[in-house]
Amino acid sequence: MIQYQSFWFPGYRLFKNTLKSQKHFKAKDTDLIIASHPKTGTTWLNALLFAIVNRDNGNHPMNESPILSQHPHHLVNRLEDVNFGGGFFNQLSSSQLDDLPSPRLFSTHIPYVTLSESIKTCDGCRILYICRNPFDTFVSQWHFYNKVVIDLDGEQTLKPYTFEQFFEDWFEGRILFGPFFEHVIDYWMQSLANPKKVLFLKYEDLKENPTIHLKRIADFVEMPFSLEEESRGVIREIIDMCSINNMKKLDVNKNGLNYSGVEKKAYFRKGEVGGWINYFTPPMIERMDRLMQQKLQGTGLTFKLISE
Template identity: 90%
Template sequence: MLAHEEKQVEELIHQLPKSGILGSQYRSIIQYQNFWFPGYLLIENILKCQKHFKAKDNDLIIASHPKTGTTWLNTLLFAIVNRANGNHPMSESPILSQHPHHLVNRLEDVNFGGGFYNQLSSSQLDDIPSPRILGTHFPYVLLPESIKTSNYCRILYICRNPFDTLVSQWHFYNKVLIDLDGEQTLKPYTFEQFFEDWFEGRILFGPFFEHVTDYWVQSLANPKKVLFLKYEDLKENPTVHLKRMADFVGMPFSIEEESRGVIREIIEMCSINNMKELDVNKNGLNYYGVEKKAYFRKGEVGGWINYFTPPMIERMNKLMQQKLQGTGLTFKLV
């Protein structure tokens, strides 16, 4: 950014609401456009991305709220696209040798290092073979206009029921944020504490329901532009939804491919049981300094029941009813 732009960003951030994370002011989150983000660097890169990113008509954007199936969708879409391009046989897929978050470049740069603009220059971005697969946790309102207005750039959004999402985020943030706390000042966030922050929407890229419903509305208004996927449906019938994805991005499976078991191969290769056992996903850190294995826990539907108390369930059900009323969006909880 130019000096005057940086000053404008500093002035903007100074005025924005802030809150501690994990009950600590050492890790602050900042509210911008009614959503919460992890610190100065990401707000700067949101503005940078909005101003400078130019979508191509054949770009494929994976959008999601954190811990809703992003890693899984990264691998599935990568496999669909690269199998259609004939880039390599399935047995030599980069999915088997690279972490999923190294295969899909992100539009934002979180405050603990790595990410899209720190990994690639604008010229390198242009050199990525088409179709480019790019990921983001941006809410729809903050996507660059070039993505929204492109006639053929497609968005695949994945969501997960709020109960399981909350549990997955609690495990992940406790692991990641405490590991990255060089001063060793943070204590584990209790589930009760995290539930209260989550309920108020005071979480990274939250509030959850606003994030999800914005993309849901867009998928109804323009189904050729936005494909809305539910984690629970993908778990229940992966074949059907893998075919939906392939059709949506213009790379449908042929009858010959189906007869050869290509769909089954992709599903098995990208399954959480297979992915978590790959050496590349068990060892080392990713670009953000996060343990690679932290992205693979259980991937279950309904595991939330072991964490929520009856009063929590009642409050969440009421919140869900309030936030989803009139949208037509529903979730499978078990």
């Protein structure tokens, strides 16, 4: 990993492309950007936002949505994967950006400080940030990173983490796109300062009451649900189609690799709130509690740790 602007980024090739994205990406007023720390609900929000934005275009009814035939990470372009020259995955070339239909949908794990200035200053460009409580985030990341131990040539490049090893690195912030709390708090403060620019979403709230928060998302991107749509059950259709239980069953999400060379099924595990309780020892809980209180003090940000 490489440390830059106080955060840790993936190795040289991906980091180089991140720098090029920071310098060369030009936001448009209609752009919608999903930002997140890894394993906090990005895949889910990708699917939900795509469904919301594309529900009225008339090209496909809900039962023919591309979500049913394409992985969510193939429907929403990741900023780090755009080839600005010297890219690694090259999902999309920079010359193709202008050809994307409006609104252009992007996702990123890049911290706020490292985003392109055009994203920050473009009046119409909007950021949807999703976060998850640190305990469940930690467990989800541990499982995920232990599945991603080979590179695109099939060679093992990482040693599997023990839970204890990962905890120490995570606690010190030495994780991809970490430290976690600084990543979350930066976007949280931006959402408070400019709520029309940054919508801050919590995974736990979205799980508990998806209807309310789907309506928040639709209002934020200026594509609100009409009363007629609500009466037809469009919101419930989107929720059910994009649920983790449904997405895990789809063949497209069970087989093959995504653009990053990662098994598609690795992005769908349990999606539960409070599963961390089965992993953390009492001393770990105490240390994480102290760290969370220290980092969040004075921010007004809180997390729900257990499903109620």
